[in-house]
Amino acid sequence: MIRYENVTKMYPGSKRPAVDGIDFEVERGEFVFLVGASGSGKSTCLQLILKEERPSSGTIHVLGNDLGSISNRKVPYFRRQLGVVFQDFRLLPNKTVYQNVAFTLQVIGKSRGFIQEAVPDVLKMVGLDGKGERYPHELSGGEQQRVAIARAVVNKPPVLLADEPTGNLDPATSAGIMQLLERINAGGTTVVMATHEAGIVDKMRRRVIQLHEGKVVRDERSGGYGNTGIVPELRPQEVKGESALAAQAAVASEAAAAELETRAQPIIPAVPVTPAAPTHTSAINLPQVETEDAADHLGIAESLGLRRDGDQTGEDEQNVGPVK
């Protein structure tokens, strides 16, 4: 479904690759966590899958397509098969919940009848029944992320990519979001999620691919986050508030019990990871709602794969192939 073959990504002006000769394959229906310290290459991996970035060398196949062979013109069509969720939600602030989700379908030319059926269905699925007329600023952070997830999956993409989707949420709210992602995965959608949050990874016991300085240092079926005691930046984010701390403790104790029950063997043995300065703060940062304008619409559309980006010249065209 997603296959990395000896992929390296070197950003211009960088001294070392962000992604350094990595190989992995994600099968249809898997739930995979990408973990690792800040700067280890998690977001770059997701951007490469989305063809937002191009590898410096190596090959990436997604849904049967060699990404190197998809022309710029076809990129938006390719991206429609991938749902994307971000840490900062990226909702359109002057559109209602309903309109935020409908917008995705309108841009790709779905009929009014289809939209009128699909949007209420997906809002119900994510637990936002009855909140369609609210604006993003009238929702909690968790509800805003549910809208973003609804928008990502309303067109039933076979793959959902999530980059720190719980990064702005307290642990109790995060647990609800993770249940929702699990439910979406149980419905057959392949989920690849980058995260720093050890409690979540430890509790879920799904496949874990750990990156360190752009290399895969662990690929473990049914894994945990890693030895968070040794590596400072892998510790779970601290949170403020008694209920959040209680929820985090509950997750940690369940994870400890699960650890005792199951000790899965790594596919690639873990290697020591050099500690680096922690970069994440303990505050819960809710994103600022920005003023809506045309640029917002275009930026959102582009990042969701609804609009063509890049130059228009020179590449061979190739039809986006069937789902593998």
Ligand SMILES: Nc1ncnc2c1ncn2[C@@H]1O[C@H](COP(=O)(O)OP(=O)(O)OP(=O)(O)O)[C@@H](O)[C@H]1O
């Ligand atoms: N557009 C860019 N231009 C230059 N360097 C970049 C760019 N994006 C990322 N990098 C660098 O590539 C490396 C990997 O970054 P990346 O964002 O993929 O890591 P990450 O694991 O997602 O980090 P975080 O958890 O902090 O989001 C870092 O050294 C980063 O500074």
